[in-house]
Amino acid sequence: MEIKYRKVNADDLLLVFNWANEPTVRNNSYHSQFISLEEHTNWFKQKLQEKNSLIYIAEIDNEPAGMVRFEIAEEHAIVSIIVDQNFRGMSLASVFLEDCSKYYFDKNSKPILACIKSDNLASIHAFRKANYSFLREEIINNIKSQIFKRENA
Secondary structure (H helix, E strand, O other): OOEEEEEOOHHHHHHHHHHHOOHHHHHHOOOOOOOOHHHHHHHHHHHHHOOOEEEEEEEEOOEEEEEEEEEEOOOOEEEEEEEOHHHOOOOHHHHHHHHHHHHHHHHOOOOEEEEEEOOOHHHHHHHHHOOOEEEEEEEEOOEEEEEEEEOOO
């Protein structure tokens, strides 16, 4: 199994749209409502232009398998991840996070934070396995959450 990473491009609009609206992804998101194609298109085009938004597509044997997104703010970056439903249960989230965090730190020094719903045990496990450390509990959008942090090694 060969894993490669590439930066997201305009041709990925529908791929990312479908991933974002997959029921498990929506359930684990802080904004769980369905995303319209128009709303997604506007968001996606904006992200392609922003220098503080870094999105990697993970491909396994040339098939899109997930994405890792970094939103770089003044003091830290926020990371999020989606694994394609056909590739779940293979412990790939931690691999994608580990690899893409290294790519992030090649050009950035700010720490990375991850905000995870406390009941999302699979994500918590993946972030721990990818060398993210528990930082604190927090309420986000009235949802009990855990914040994880990774700094450049």
